Amino acid sequence: MQPDFGRVLNPQTETPLLKALQSCVQKPHAPFYTPGHKRGQGIPASLAALLGAQVFQADLPELPELDNLFAPQGVIQEAQALAAGAFGADRTWFLTNGSTAGVIAAILATCNPGDKIILPRNVHQSAVSGLILSGAVPIFIQPDYDPTLDLAHSLTPAAIAEALAQHPDAKAVLMVYPTYYGVCGDVAAIAQLAHQHNMPLLVDEAHGAHFAFHPELPIAALTAGADLVVQSTHKVLSAMTQAAMLHTRGDRVKGDRISKALQLVQSTSPSYLLLASLDAARHQMATQGKQLLEYTLQLADEARSRLDQIPGLSTLKPEQAGTAGFIALDRTRLTVTVTGLGISGFAADAILNEQLGVTAELPSLQHLTFIVSVGNTSADLEALVQAFGALAAMQGETAETQRRREKQRPSSLILHPLSFIPPSSLLTPRDAFFAATEAVPVAQAVNRISAELICPYPPGIPVLMPGEVISAEAIASLQTILAIGGTISGCADSSLGTLRIVLC
Ligand SMILES: Cc1ncc(COP(=O)(O)O)c(C=O)c1O
The missing domain is CATH 3.90.1150.10 (Aspartate Aminotransferase, domain 1)
Incomplete structure (x- = not known):
């Protein structure tokens, strides 16, 4: 557990990481370290004309004064502890590869190869990357769906309860809260259900980093009982693009395992511009967020x-x-x-x-x-x-x-996503990812195994995941969505002329 600088040594008015970066910028020295532009001295004029010279002076590597993201003991540790205090966490990790890295790490930290994880079918693709990298076996649940609005909402507690009863051996539950549309499910009830089965609740709160800072916003997932929460600080707060945070509460998810997982999915040269922007965004929210x-x-x-x-x-x-x-x-x-x-x-x-x-x-x-x-x-x-x-x-x-x-x-404008339910899964997403594949004309893809995650918008619920059997119904629903002006994401051929299948 990190020392609680946030509540004891360092009040929320401090910005330890930002300040340390500032003093490095002001310290005169000859730079013989990365990055090669050497504090902006070698930056192409065209880039300097767009961004100004100042920003490059702060584009520094892990100098001794700037701590180390993967073994923090100085200003990063202090800044993360302050963030934990502000966001209501016991421990916080700064991320420089977006919520994408955080969601992947959350799955890697909770699932070994072959372990089951319960998650909604309309997860972000980072969760599917997490399944591929970890070798976890997904137990997909259809989210609640509003056919009038044609919007996929959250998982319901009833659907979670049913999945938990059928798969009591699963290792974690993952939910998306809120959805892209700002729709929030019952995270508190779902946390309670997961905990009754001794499972952690992992929350992809990529779009909800602001919730902790105003009482009229929906309850923050951590406050509602989530064990691990990933937030894109860059999406709704003022951090720079890719800057995000992973928070935990309690000890259902082991901190050491999260740290190890994050090392797999983040650069060993994290950007201090991004890290400092997290410190500044936390400071802004902690001191002026409500207003x-x-x-x-x-x-x-x-x-x-x-x-x-x-x-x-x-x-x-x-x-x-x-x-x-x-x-x-x-x-x-x-x-x-x-x-x-x-x-x-x-x-x-x-x-x-x-x-x-x-x-x-x-x-x-x-x-x-x-x-x-x-x-x-x-x-x-x-x-x-x-x-x-x-x-x-x-x-x-x-x-x-x-x-x-x-x-x-x-009436064809509205397609109920239940018609998209794929028949069955023959391979895990990981096995499908590593298998030999080929693109075949769509008509020949029926009853073969999909190598692709194919997701139509609307409603943003994948019709096919890697490893699932391609049914004629799945293809028909994808074709209908294309015909009425929707888009299909995730397949190499978005016109649906061909589909990529697993060779076996
Ligand atoms: C629900 C959800 N989760 C995770 C992500 C990934 O976030 P990031 O872009 O910070 O990597 C996104 C991005 O749009 C998202 O919408």
Whole structure:
């Protein structure tokens, strides 16, 4: 266990890592270490013109004053302990390879080859990478699904209870909380169920690093009883891209094993720009988080209600929570349904981005999702509302035509994901990954074993995982999604002309 500098020696107003980096930058010396640009002296002029010279002076390696990410005993240890205090953890690890590294390490730390892990079918691909690297056997559970919104929500406690009853020998439960759309499942109930079976609950909280800092946000997974939580500090807080954190509470997951796993999936030359940005982001949240998020919530709430008044648009609202897989909504996440305008989310995204100067985080067939964070200004939200007003006007939309369109909406637009359930799994994702494979015309792929993770958007629930048998139904549902304007990710040939199969 790390010493509790966060609560005893170092108050949250300190930034030990950032300060140490700053003093290294200011110390005059001749650099004979990596990186080769030598504190910016050799940086190409074109890059310096874009980024300025200053940033390169702080792009330093693991100098003695800067501690060591993989055996921290100095300023990194202090900064991580402060983060643990701020985020409600017993122990925190800084990550320089995103939540991707954290999710993989979480699986490697809890599962040996052949061990079972219970997880939702709509996991992020980093979890599938974790399955491949660890050799763990997935027990996939379908998430709750809203056919009206065509959105996959969270795992439900009932589904977890059933999986635990069938697989009491599993080694861990993993859940995604919140979803990309800000939808939160019942993490507290799921933690309790996992603990009743002596299993740790691992939470991919990539989109929820802000939850601990405002009482009107959904409960943070650690507070709700999760044992290990991975957060993309860069996604919703102010850290730099790729900077993330892994937190633990209690001792169901062994810290030594996490440290060892993280060494497998991170560079031995971690970027101090990223590490220092984690220290600064934690400091910002610990000292001003509530106030900043108060404003962010106000901006998002106002925009949500103004968007709802534009004919043809509707938004995902906190009042819609109330099912087992959707018990709360992160109000900073704006999901706007555009089908009432008679266009798809993809088409709306292209117009907003190319013509109206507003860029979404995630377009899908029916919706556009926007991340509103402490970095957004009222001008940004004004631009968003104005752009949607202009888009609606371009579509010649009125409340009356919207009602007509809603009635005419083709039922084929909604595909229930239960029709995607694959028949069976013959190989683990790891065995499928390492097997010899070949691409075959789609018609010849039926009853063969998939070498690919094939996931259509919508609804973002994989139809095929590596190692699963390719059924005719799975192919038909993928083809339907392509035909109605959806996208297929994960396969080498996204037009679905060929599929990659395992040779056996
Ligand atoms: C649910 C979820 N988990 C994990 C990740 C991986 O996060 P990162 O980009 O920080 O590696 C993402 C990225 O989008 C995500 O959406």
